[in-house]
Amino acid sequence: MEAAPAPAGGAGVHRRGGQHAGPARPRALVCRYRPAGDGKPAAKKNATHLVVAQQRALVQASEAGSVQARCQALGLARSSYYYQPRGETDLNLTLMRLLDEEFMRHNFKGVLGLRDHLRLAGYQVNEKRVRRLVRLMGQEPVYPKPRLSVPGQGVTRYPYLLRERVLSAPNEVWSTDITYIPMARGFLYLVAVLDWHSRYVLSWELSNTLDVGFCLSALDAALATQPAPYIFNSDQASQFTSQLFEQALLAAGCQISRDGRGRATDNAFIERLWRSVKWECVYLNPATDGGHLYEQLQAYFSYYNHQRPHQGLKGQTPAQIYAQNPTFSPQPICLTNPS
Secondary structure, X not given: OOOOOOOOOOOOOXXXXXXXXXXXXXXXXXXXXXXXXXXXXXXXXXXXXXXXXXXXXXXXXXXXXXXXXXXXXXXXXXXXXXXXOOOOOHHHHHHHHHHHHHXXXXXXXXXHHHHHHHHHOOOOOXXXXXXXXXXXXXXXXXXXXXXXXXXXXXXXXXXXXXXXXOOXXXXXXXXXXXEEEEOOOOEEEEEEEEEOOOOOEEEXXXXXXXXXXXXXXXXXXXXXXXXXXXXXXEOOOHHHHOHHHHHHHHHOOOEEEEOOOOOHHXXXXXXXXXXXXXXXXXXOOOOOOHHHHHHHHHHHHHHHHHOOOOHHHOOOOHHHHHHOOOOOOOOOOOOOOOO
């Protein structure tokens, strides 16, 4: 990926998509990408990194005082604020591409199964390496695993509200998720906000880090032009369980729903979206850099929303269904035990 280095403030380069013509109801497609200076994005998906990433986002969001003063107020070292992670080797990028393709085919595979897949392909890799790459990609198998950790401090638990729920209208339920997107050189992370009733992609963002900022940008973009949904569903990724994201949903008046631990099928519609994006766009023509990927995804999501009929929608497109606006009557919420 070839892109200009991030500015001295450490805030990365941003780009927002323009308006897209369509039916009156569907909104503009929104995107932003943050290319790393060396063209090889990287991130650590652990609690410490996410805390630092959230602090960095707060420093960037404020204009009061100097960067030094803002960092001091949050207890964030300036070296952490300006830190740029190193990129992955070409071999690791190749392995991640192969792992992603296999995971899209067989999402029940764990680390050992993915390791064996790479070995059959001629790559002599060990379990430790595969585990690190899978974590970096943000992938996990769909089967539930033993609960070996408890939620971090300050994380509020919410139940899954969509079990056996019959959807009746657009903007009743939105959901979000993050996925790894490989390129010819490097990779980025993609987040999207999807309307469940219509499968319409309301907004999307690209980033080279797994911080909460690009997830909030996608949420803000969707809320900027559409009524807030009755229910907003996500998995239990740290970005979506963060106080910043939770407060944004509560301020919009949303009921918060979260998938059970290890149950990707609870967010099935957006998981299907990722399969479509990758097999119909990303894998066919790997992007050369972040700008190229942005253009590819902008074109694909326009096609997906406005020209791609869905069998589950009786041959109609997401835009056609989303343009319909029947009166929405909130249904009683069916509570299940959170897990």
